[in-house]
Every structure is written in C-alpha cells, then in structure tokens.
Amino acid sequence: xxxxxxxxxxxxxxxxxxxxxxxxxxxxxxxxxxxxxNVKKVYTRNWNRKLFYPIDDSKKAKTVDxxxxxxDIDIVVEVAGGIEFPYHLITQAIKNRKNIVTANKALLxxxxxxxxxxxxxxxxxxxxxxxxxxxxxxxxxxxEGLVANDISKIYGILNGTTNYILTSMYTEGKSFEQALKxxxxxxxxxxxxxxxxxxxxxxxxxxxxxxxxxxxxVDFSQVYVEGIDKIDTLDIELGRELGxxxxxxxxxxxHGEEVEIRVNPTFLPSWHPLSKxxxxxxxxxxxxxxxxxxxxxxxxxxxxxxxxxxxxxxVCIGKSIANNLGRDLEITSMDWKHKDLTLTKVKDFYTxxxxxxTVPDITGILAKIxxxxxxxxxxIAAVIQKEKILKLQKETKEKVVPLVILTHTASExxxxxxxxxxxxxxxxxxNPVIIRVEDEE
Amino acid sequence: xxxxxxxxxxxxxxxxxxxxxxxxxxxxxxxxxxxxxNVKKVYTRNWNRKLFYPIDDSKKAKTVDxxxxxxDIDIVVEVAGGIEFPYHLITQAIKNRKNIVTANKALLxxxxxxxxxxxxxxxxxxxxxxxxxxxxxxxxxxxEGLVANDISKIYGILNGTTNYILTSMYTEGKSFEQALKxxxxxxxxxxxxxxxxxxxxxxxxxxxxxxxxxxxxVDFSQVYVEGIDKIDTLDIELGRELGxxxxxxxxxxxHGEEVEIRVNPTFLPSWHPLSKxxxxxxxxxxxxxxxxxxxxxxxxxxxxxxxxxxxxxxVCIGKSIANNLGRDLEITSMDWKHKDLTLTKVKDFYTxxxxxxTVPDITGILAKIxxxxxxxxxxIAAVIQKEKILKLQKETKEKVVPLVILTHTASExxxxxxxxxxxxxxxxxxNPVIIRVEDEE
Numbered sequence: 001x002x003x004x005x006x007x008x009x010x011x012x013x014x015x016x017x018x019x020x021x022x023x024x025x026x027x028x029x030x031x032x033x034x035x036x037x038n039v040k041k042v043y044t045r046n047w048n049r050k051l052f053y054p055i056d057d058s059k060k061a062k063t064v065d066x067x068x069x070x071x072d073i074d075i076v077v078e079v080a081g082g083i084e085f086p087y088h089l090i091t092q093a094i095k096n097r098k099n100i101v102t103a104n105k106a107l108l109x110x111x112x113x114x115x116x117x118x119x120x121x122x123x124x125x126x127x128x129x130x131x132x133x134x135x136x137x138x139x140x141x142x143x144e145g146l147v148a149n150d151i152s153k154i155y156g157i158l159n160g161t162t163n164y165i166l167t168s169m170y171t172e173g174k175s176f177e178q179a180l181k182x183x184x185x186x187x188x189x190x191x192x193x194x195x196x197x198x199x200x201x202x203x204x205x206x207x208x209x210x211x212x213x214x215x216x217x218v219d220f221s222q223v224y225v226e227g228i229d230k231i232d233t234l235d236i237e238l239g240r241e242l243g244x245x246x247x248x249x250x251x252x253x254x255h256g257e258e259v260e261i262r263v264n265p266t267f268l269p270s271w272h273p274l275s276k277x278x279x280x281x282x283x284x285x286x287x288x289x290x291x292x293x294x295x296x297x298x299x300x301x302x303x304x305x306x307x308x309x310x311x312x313x314x315v316c317i318g319k320s321i322a323n324n325l326g327r328d329l330e331i332t333s334m335d336w337k338h339k340d341l342t343l344t345k346v347k348d349f350y351t352x353x354x355x356x357x358t359v360p361d362i363t364g365i366l367a368k369i370x371x372x373x374x375x376x377x378x379x380i381a382a383v384i385q386k387e388k389i390l391k392l393q394k395e396t397k398e399k400v401v402p403l404v405i406l407t408h409t410a411s412e413x414x415x416x417x418x419x420x421x422x423x424x425x426x427x428x429x430x431n432p433v434i435i436r437v438e439d440e441e
Numbered sequence: 442x443x444x445x446x447x448x449x450x451x452x453x454x455x456x457x458x459x460x461x462x463x464x465x466x467x468x469x470x471x472x473x474x475x476x477x478x479n480v481k482k483v484y485t486r487n488w489n490r491k492l493f494y495p496i497d498d499s500k501k502a503k504t505v506d507x508x509x510x511x512x513d514i515d516i517v518v519e520v521a522g523g524i525e526f527p528y529h530l531i532t533q534a535i536k537n538r539k540n541i542v543t544a545n546k547a548l549l550x551x552x553x554x555x556x557x558x559x560x561x562x563x564x565x566x567x568x569x570x571x572x573x574x575x576x577x578x579x580x581x582x583x584x585e586g587l588v589a590n591d592i593s594k595i596y597g598i599l600n601g602t603t604n605y606i607l608t609s610m611y612t613e614g615k616s617f618e619q620a621l622k623x624x625x626x627x628x629x630x631x632x633x634x635x636x637x638x639x640x641x642x643x644x645x646x647x648x649x650x651x652x653x654x655x656x657x658x659v660d661f662s663q664v665y666v667e668g669i670d671k672i673d674t675l676d677i678e679l680g681r682e683l684g685x686x687x688x689x690x691x692x693x694x695x696h697g698e699e700v701e702i703r704v705n706p707t708f709l710p711s712w713h714p715l716s717k718x719x720x721x722x723x724x725x726x727x728x729x730x731x732x733x734x735x736x737x738x739x740x741x742x743x744x745x746x747x748x749x750x751x752x753x754x755x756v757c758i759g760k761s762i763a764n765n766l767g768r769d770l771e772i773t774s775m776d777w778k779h780k781d782l783t784l785t786k787v788k789d790f791y792t793x794x795x796x797x798x799t800v801p802d803i804t805g806i807l808a809k810i811x812x813x814x815x816x817x818x819x820x821i822a823a824v825i826q827k828e829k830i831l832k833l834q835k836e837t838k839e840k841v842v843p844l845v846i847l848t849h850t851a852s853e854x855x856x857x858x859x860x861x862x863x864x865x866x867x868x869x870x871x872n873p874v875i876i877r878v879e880d881e882e
Contacts, residue, residue, distance in 0.1 A: 021589055021731055031656065032588050032773040129586070135732035137586025145570070145578025147473050148462055148752035215472065273738065276717060283736075290462055290745040291576035297714065298735035308731040311589035319770050329760050329770065332473040 002322035003036045006101075006314060007067035009089060010080030011044035014103055014130070016052035017303035018077065018310050033315040035322060041067050052303070068093040074321045075314055078102040079130075079306075087111050094118045099321065101313040103130035103306055106195075109204035113217040116334050123326035127313025132205040133158060133282045135305030136298040137312065142212045142286065143332035149288025151213040155251040155438070156284035157277050158205040160300045161189045161196040162228050162248040166265075167278040170236050170245060176229065188280050198227035199248065199263040206250035206261060208334075209284070213252060214259050215337030222343045224262035231265055235356060235433055238384055238404050239267045242354070245275035249438060260344035267354055267437040349412035352381070352437035354404065355419065357428035361399040368427050369403070376418040379408040400429055409441060443763035444477045447542075447755060448508035450530060451521030452485035455544055455571070457493035458744030459518065459751050474756040476763060482508050485521075493744070509534040515762045516755055519543040520571075520747075528552050535559045540762065542754040544571035544747055547636075550645035554658040557775050564767035568754025573646040574599060574723045576746030577739040578753065583653045583727065584773035590729025592654040596692040596879070597725035598718050599646040601741045602630045602637040603669050603689040607706075608719040611677050611686060617670065629721050639668035640689065640704040647691035647702060649775075650725070654693060655700050656778030663784045665703035672706055676797060676874055679825055679845050680708050683795070686716035690879060701785035708795055708878040790853035793822070793878035795845065796860065798869035802840040809868050810844070816862075817855040823847040841870055850882060 008015050019039055022029065030036060043061040061067050067076060068089065076093040078086050078100065086107050090100055091114070100119070102108070108115065108128055119126050129139045133156070142151070157163050164186075165179040174182070180197070183189035195201045203225045207218040228248050236246050244267035253260045268275040273295055277283040282300025287293050299305040320329050359365045366385060373380055384404040407415070415434070422428050449456050460480055463470065471477060484502040502508050508517060509530065517534040519527050519541065527548050531541055532555070541560070543549070549556065549569055560567050570580045574597075583592075598604050605627075606620040615623070621638070624630035636642045644666045648659040669689050677687050685708035694701045709716040714736055718724040723741025728734050740746040761770050800806045807826060814821055825845040848856070856875070863869050 017731075025589060025591060025731070028591055028656075028777075029589055031777045032584075034772075135587075135729075136735055137582045140581060140586045141578045143473075144757060145581045145753050146576075146749065147756050148466060148470055148749045150466060150469055215469075273717065276714065288576075288749065289466070290458075290749040292740045292743075292746055294577055294737075294739035296735075296737060299733045302733075304731040305733055308587065308589045308729065312586050315588050315772060316585060319772065323764070323766060323769050325764060328764050331475075331756060331760065336469075336472045 001030070001034060001036050003038055004075065004314065004318040004321060005038050005040040005073045006075045006077055007040055007061070007070060007073040008042045008077045008079065009064055009067060010078065011042050011051065011055070012079070013052060013303040014079040014306045014310065015042065015044070017307035018079070019055060020053045021304065021307050021311060029311065029315070033318065035315060035318045037314055037318065040073055041070065043067055064089050068096055068098060073098060075099045075101055075317055077310060077314065078104060079310065083107050083110060090115060091118055094122050094124055097122055097124055099124045099317045101127040101310055101317065103310060105131040105201065105204040105208060109207040109218070109220050112208070112211070112334060120327070125317050125320060125327055125330060127317050128208070129313050130306045130309035132208055133284055133296070134298065134300040134302060135308040136282060136284065136296045136300065137309065138209070138284050138296050139212065140312070141296060142209065146286060146288050146291055146294070147331055149290050151254070151286060151288050153253045153287040154209050154213050154284065155249055157247055157274060157282050158250045158284070158300065159196050159202040159248060160280035160282060161193055162202070163277065163282070164188045164280050166228060166246055166248060169231070169233055173233060175233055176231055197229050199225040202248060202250040203263045206252050206263060210252035210259055210261050210341065211334040212332055214254055214341055216335050216339045216341040218261065218341050219343070224264070224346050226264040228265050232433065234402065235435060238356065238402065239354060241384060242382060242406055243270050244268060244437065245270050246435070247274060249274070251438070255344060257342060258344045259341045260349060262349070264436050267435055269439050347413040347416070350409060352409055352439055353407045353415055354435040354437050355407070356433040357403045357405070357422065358400050358430040358432070359403045359428055361401045365427055366403065368425070369405070369422055372418050372421050373405070373407070376414040378410040378414055378418055380405055381408045382406040406437065442471070442475060442477050444479055445516065445755065445759040445762060446479050446481040446514045447516045447518055448481055448502070448511060448514040449483045449518045449520065450505055450508060451519065452483050452492065452496070453520070454493060454744040455520040455747045455751065456483065456485070458748035459520070460496060461494045462745065462748050462752060470752065470756070474759065476756060476759045478755055478759065481514055482511060484508055505530050509537050509539060514539060516540045516542055516758055518751060518755065519545060520751065524548050524551060531556060532559055535563050535565055538563055538565055540565045540758045542568040542751055542758065544751060546572040546642065546645040546649060550648040550659070550661050553649070553652070553775060561768070566758050566761060566768055566771060568758050569649070570754050571747045571750035573649055574725055574737070575739065575741040575743060576749045577723060577725065577737045577741065578750065579650070579725050579737045580653065581753070582737060583650065587727060587729050587732055587735070588772055590731050592695065592727060592729050594694045594728040595650050595654050595725065596690055598688055598715060598723050599691045599725070599741065600637050600643040600689060601721035601723060602634060603643070604718065605629045605721050607669060607687055607689060610672070610674055614674060616674055617672055638670050640666040643689060643691040644704045647693050647704060651693035651700055651702050651782065652775040653773055655695055655782055657776050657780045657782040659702065659782050660784070665705070665787050667705040669706050673874065675843065676876060679797065679843065680795065682825060683823060683847055684711050685709060685878065686711050687876070688715060692879070696785060698783060699785045700782045701790060703790070705877050708876055708880070710880050788854040788857070791850060793850055793880055793882070794848045794856055795876040795878050796848070797874040798844045798846070798863065799841050799871040799873070800844045800869055802842050806868055807844065809866070810846070810863055813859050813862050814846070814848070817859040819851040819855055819859055820849040821846055822849045847878065
C-alpha cells in the first residue's frame with residue numbers, strides 16, 4: 001500500500017480535525033482509498049496554546065520551511081487562513097513540486113490566477129473542495145459529476161453565519177443585532193464577523209464556483225457584493241406577506257459572453273428549495289443543460305465537515321501520486337475556456353425587485369410613484385401599503401407609512417433612475433430599501 | 442489529446458441521449474476533460490424503428506460481438522436494460538478487458554458480486570453513476586467526496602414514478618389508480634410500471650448505495666420491499682393531520698454488525714427536507730460521522746439527466762485509460778470491507794409506526810386496543826379517532842370508523858404480535874393499515 005505523506009500548515013479547528021479524523025477513522029479511510037495517509041508534520045504559529053486535538057511532539061514543525069522543504073512530503077495542506085502568508089507558502093511549496101490541498105477561499109478567489117498558473121507550470125494539483133460549502137462535495141460534482149453539462153446558473157447559500165442570522169430573524173422576529181449576538185454566543189459567528197456579514201466570504205466562494213462553471217478566472221474586485229447588516233426585520237415580515245423568504249444568495253449566471261456574479265440579500269419564493277435551508281446549513285443549486293436542476297445540501301462550516309472535504313482531496317490527489325502522475329487526471333480546470341470571465345455590470349442586472357418606500361400618508365402618493373415606474377418601463381407585480389404608522393416625519397411631523405412595490409423583471413439601471421426621481425420628488429421621504437427577488441416569471 | 446472509443450449497447454432514450462450530448466456538447470466536454478470521446482459503434486436489437494436521435498449508418502452494429510470484440514473500443518456502455526442479456530454481454534466484455542459503464546441497477550443489485558469480482562480479475566473499471574438517482578452524482582459523492590466518513594444511514598426518494606404518484610395523491614387528493622393513469626399519460630410511468638410501483642426499482646438502487654456505504658455485497662433476495670399500490674388516500678390525509686407526508690423511502694442503516702435495508706411507504710415529518718421533494722425528483726440523504734447530514738437532489742430519470750451521469754463515468758474512466766491504468770484509481774469498491782453485508786431481519790426492525798384500525802363505533806374499543814399495545818410494550822404517541830363513518834360492516838351492519846395510532850419507537854415483532862391479537866379479538870374488523878414512520882424522538 002502506497003504511503004502518502006502530508007504536511008499541515010495551520011492547526012486550528014480545521015487542521016486539528018483533519019488529524020483527528022485520520023486517527024480515529026484510519027481503518028475505513030485506508031480500506032476505501034487503498035492509501036496509507038501519514039501526517040508527517042504540522043505547523044502552527046504558536047504551539048504553546050491549548051490544542052483542539054493532541055499531536056506528537058515529533059510532528060510539530062517550528063517553521064513552515066520544515067514542511068515545504070521536506071522531500072518526503074507529497075501534499076501540503078493549507079488550513080491557516082489569511083492571504084499573504086498562505087500565498088507565499090503555497091507558491092513556495094508548488095515550486096518545490098508539492099501538491100496542495102487548501103480550504104482558503106479568499107486566497108483562491110483573489111489570487112487564484114497566479115496560483116493555478118504556477119501549479120500548471122510545475123505539474124502539481126490543487127485540491128480545494130473544502131474552500132466552498134464545507135463538507136458538501138460541490139467542487140467534485142461540478143468538475144467531474146456534471147462534466148457533461150453546460151452550466152447556465154449556479155447559486156446558493158454559501159455562508160452559514162449569515163444564514164443562521166437570517167433564519168433567526170425570520171423565525172423568531174429578532175433584530176439583526178440580536179441575531180448576530182446570539183450567533184456569536186453559540187459559536188456560529190466569529191468575534192469579528194465582518195467578512196461573513198458583508199457578503200465577502202460568500203462572494204469568494206461563488207467566484208470559485210463561477211470559474212469552474214464557466215471556465216475562466218474572475219477579477220474579484222469587480223464582483224458585486226452586498227451584505228445583510230442593513231436588513232430590517234420589517235422587510236422580512238413584508239416579504240413573508242408576499243410569499244417570500246429572505247436569504248443571502250450568491251449567484252452566478254451565464255449570459256453568453258458575460259457572466260453575472262453577485263452576492264446580495266434576496267427574496268426567494270417560499271416554495272423554493274433554498275428558502276427551506278435554515279440555520280448554519282449551506283446549499284448550492286446547479287442548473288445544467290442536460291442534468292436540469294440539482295441541489296447539494298449540508299454543513300457549510302465546522303471542523304469535521306471541512307476536514308471531511310480536505311481528506312477527500314488528499315485521497316484523490318494521493319491516488320495521482322501513487323500512480324506517479326501530475327495533473328494528468330484533472331478534470332475541469334478553473335480556466336477550461338482559457339479566457340477570463342467578463343462580468344456583467346451592475347447597471348445591466350436584470351431581475352425582479354422589492355422596493356420599500358417610506359411615504360407620507362396622503363392621497364395620491366401611490367399613483368405618483370407608479371407613474372414614475374411606468375415612465376421607466378418598470379412593470380408592477382404587487383403592492384402592499386400598510387396603515388401602520390412607521391413614525392412621524394422629522395421636520396413636518398407628518399405620518400409616514402411603508403409602501404412596498406414588487407416589480408416584474410426590470411433593469412437595474414431603470415430601477416435606479418426611477419428611485420432617484422421618486423426620492424428627489426420627495427414621494428419617498430427616505431431612501432427606499434431595495435431587495436432583489438429571484439423568482440421566475 | 443487522447444481519443445477514447447466507446448461502444449454503446451442499447452439505443453433507446455438513454456443511449457440516444459448519450460450520443461446526442463456527445464454531439465451537441467462536444468466542445469465543452471473536450472475542454473473540461475481533455476479527452477476526445479468517440480462513439481465508435483452502437484448496437485440495438487432493431488434498427489428499423491424510429492430513432493430518438495439519428496446516427497450514421499457506419500456506426501450501427503448488427504451484433505453485440507461487433508462491439509465487445511472490437512480491439513479499438515475502450516469502454517462498453519450498457520444502457521439496454523434487463524438482466525440476462527446485459528449480464529452475458531458485460532461479462533464477455535470484461536473478459537475482453539473492456540471497461541464498462543452501465544445504468545443498469547437491476548443487474549448490479551442482483552448480479553453485482555459476480556460482475557465486480559470479474560472486473561477485479563481482469564483489472565477493468567465499472568462505472569455506474571447512472572444506475573442510481575439519474576443525473577445526481579451520488580455515487581461519486583459516496584465513493585470519493587465523502588470517503589473520509591463512516592456512513593451511518595443513507596436514505597432517500599429513489600424512484601420518480603412513485604414519487605410523482607404520491608405527490609399527486611397528496612396535493613390533489615387523487616386515488617392511486619387516478620394518479621398512476623395520469624403519470625402514464627404524461628410519460629412518467631411506463632406501460633408496465635410494476636417494478637416501480639412495487640418498490641423493486643428503489644430497492645435495487647438502495648442496495649447499491651448500501652454496498653458503497655457499508656462495504657459489502659447485498660443478497661438482494663433478502664431486502665425488504667413494499668410498494669405503494671395499496672396506499673389509500675385516507676391514510677395520506679390522516680398522516681397530514683399528524684404532520685406527516687407520505688413518501689416511498691429507500692433506507693439503509695448501519696447497526697454495527699448488521700445493516701437494515703428496506704423500501705417502504707414512509708411517513709416523514711413535514712419539516713424534513715425529503716418531504717418537500719415532489720414530482721419526479723429524487724433526493725438522497727447521507728449521514729456521515731464527520732460531514733453530518735448532506736442531501737443530493739435532482740432529476741432521477743429521463744434521457745439527458747441519465748446520459749449526463751453516463752458521460753461523467755466515461756470521462757473519469759477515460760482518464761484512467763489515457764494514463765494506461767486499470768483499476769488503480771478506484772476509490773471505495775462495492776466490498777471495501779471484504780465481507781458480505783448481514784441484513785437485519787424484518788422482525789428486528791425497530792421504528793415508529795402509524796397503524797390505522799377499522800373499529801366498531803362502540804364505547805371502550807380504544808381502551809381495549811391500547812391495553813394490547815401496552816401488553817407488548819408499545820408506547821402510544823398520538824391517536825386520531827374520527828367520527829366519520831367509513832362504511833357499514835358487512836355482516837352486522839354496524840358502523841365502523843377509522844382509529845389511527847401513532848407509536849413511539851417499537852419493535853416490528855411486537856407490533857405484529859399486538860396486531861394479530863387485536864384482529865383475532867375482532868377489535869379491528871379489518872386488517873389494519875401499517876405504515877412505518879421515520880421521525881426521530
């Protein structure tokens with residue numbers, strides 16, 4: 001049986017879960033894979049802290065170089081996080097002809113082009129199943145299982161923290177701040193949850209999925225990202241009345257020459273499978289021209305689920321190594337069309353919209369707003385006007401009420417122009433809340 | 442670029458969809474896989490019928506031998522169906538050192554042990570992604586994506602025909618006969634739907650999934666199978682009142698040394714993700730010790746979805762061939778524990794039950810039935826007794842009404858003993874309806 005030596009950089013929750021599984025489930029992994037996977041060395045910045053899982057002193061590396069320069073190590077597993085440090089380490093390891101397994105979505109989304117080109121040059125493989133949707137084998141499904149499909153759309157719930165928060169706002173009526181606090185107390189949100197809350201984490205993941213689906217690298221700085229920090233419970237309630245559930249969706253759609261990639265809070269019809277994905281679970285829908293609609297669901301984070309994905313990469317790449325192969329077995333590279341993706345500009349988004357205005361409670365205001373929408377060719381699908389008084393307007397002490405308009409499919413550009421006109425005419429006394437709606441017509 | 446020659450046996454809906462996709466999506470499949478997949482020959486019993494997709498005369502084989510004896514053919518794709526004919530053809534092809542891709546669940550469930558042993562001997566691979574859940578890449582997920590998991594349970598909706606029928610009984614109140622007729626009219630049920638309706642098709646599929654999950658071959662004749670042909674709309678309605686949806690579930694659970702495999706109509710709580718899988722869609726839940734709960738959802742049948750799975754196997758096995766490898770790359774064989782699975786006997790099933798008795802409308806009958814349940818240590822979780830008169834009893838012309846008992850977890854043996862006693866005491870004037878309930882306590 002072929003022995004595969006791995007070196008692990010990063011010994012936090014994920015790194016220690018990898019070691020733990022390779023210990024406790026050694027027998028079944030060996031039986032299934034025919035490989036003897038040996039953790040040769042592990043590096044972490046500080047060995048003098050409490051470890052999640054014990055490791056023999058002989059395996060503790062004091063420097064990263066001990067791992068990337070070890071001639072016997074076949075695969076370097078990067079589960080340290082961050083960007084600069086792992087970028088340096090991974091590029092060095094590749095130059096030493098190490099295969100790489102990483103859970104680092106930020107790194108791959110922002111520096112993927114460099115890293116994958118280098119891997120090509122040095123004929124090594126990069127496994128990144130753990131970078132997207134934790135334990136769900138979505139990367140393998142896209143690359144191999146659905147290889148015979150022209151993907152038109154891939155979208156899903158890719159961040160467990162924000163889904164936990166939105167679920168608790170929806171089911172328990174909590175405010176964003178309350179829900180975030182609770183998520184932190186339960187360990188579902190980090191002390192600094194910025195990258196989760198503002199949508200960046202989901203955007204990293206959808207950028208990776210978009211590359212595999214559409215065959216080119218993404219300029220991450222051009223991806224449209226909107227988080228959930230400004231979501232008001234009121235909109236969740238009003239959406240529910242219209243038959244919608246609010247989710248932070250990460251979406252990538254092909255429009256022929258262009259690809260639309262965005263992360264934004266999205267109203268989904270309540271019957272939609274993703275609207276039932278609650279709490280910290282993730283789910284990804286893939287639409288292929290032959291397979292139709294498929295969905296992959298599971299735990300998107302956590303030590304053991306993520307380590308499950310890391311080890312599946314180790315096994316698959318280990319099989320290549322055991323047969324003295326480099327990249328020969330790889331199916332579906334990140335740039336299989338050999339052309340960077342051209343992203344659709346925000347003004348060219350074309351979708352349905354939920355717009356909540358805050359309007360003075362006077363006769364005729366709906367007619368005025370509706371006429372501006374008509375002027376910009378925006379067709380109205382539904383309206384909710386509530387008697388409930390939101391508050392008194394600051395200056396005039398007039399009553400103001402929420403007025404919600406659900407549109408048919410419209411262009412983002414026209415929506416923005418219409419809203420600008422409505423606000424400048426003071427038909428809405430505040431900037432309206434705009435939430436995109438993913439619902440076929 | 443390596444050319445992979447395939448020969449296809451069977452040119453019905455699936456076979457012609459394989460050829461169609463390899464034609465229309467040739468460019469992307471080549472870009473993703475780096476392989477040139479060439480359909481060298483196709484065999485079907487009768488070329489003088491209307492074909493679903495045209496094929497060049499030069500590729501039409503008149504005998505199967507033209508394919509299995511063709512030295513240039515690398516992979517034989519069997520999409521003919523049946524058991525005896527494909528068994529003969531596949532074993533011959535293996536002896537000629539052809540790799541095999543098949544969509545034939547019946548063959549693999551009933552003759553898998555022979556076929557996989559032969560493949561081992563001749564060092565060829567067998568791809569069967571298309572045999573279970575159509576286009577959903579569940580086989581690859583189990584073998585590779587979830588390789589680092591000890592699977593405790595795998596269950597799901599694996600037959601689209603019966604799910605279409607049950608969905609239409611649930612949502613439209615149709616009778617089984619009406620729903621079946623409609624399914625046949627829409628092409629979702631075959632003219633002879635026996636193997637779908639009686640649960641055999643789902644049982645074939647779950648047996649294959651059980652082998653991969655638990656690492657041994659299954660004696661298919663020992664698998665417990667119950668179909669949906671006796672399902673009454675009344676039970677669907679009463680189940681709904683208790684918060685349950687009826688699905689034909691295929692279930693495989695590990696109990697240490699034994700594996701429980703069964704297909705039966707099952708009440709699932711309405712919140713369960715599988716209870717929302719409607720119409721012809723399939724879905725499989727997998728519970729792994731590290732990944733937790735995952736679900737895979739998509740179209741379980743149809744030409745293009747199934748062909749999508751067939752081609753993913755052709756690509757993966759094609760990569761082996763392109764690198765002059767045999768079975769070297771295979772991860773997770775059907776008998777990775779090198780021991781046949783020991784199946785749990787029916788009397789040792791241990792689950793929750795819905796039992797509908799038909800009882801005379803007289804005082805004290807519930808107490809009598811409850812006392813029999815108590816005698817056999819069966820704890821009652823809920824009761825529905827309806828005033829609605831079902832019918833008059835034949836002989837005595839007494840009124841009879843439905844009495845439903847939902848139990849806590851109980852042994853099948855005790856349930857059967859209790860029911861025997863209840864019926865022999867004429868507390869129930871008809872044999873009760875028994876439906877298993879999959880709901881954690």
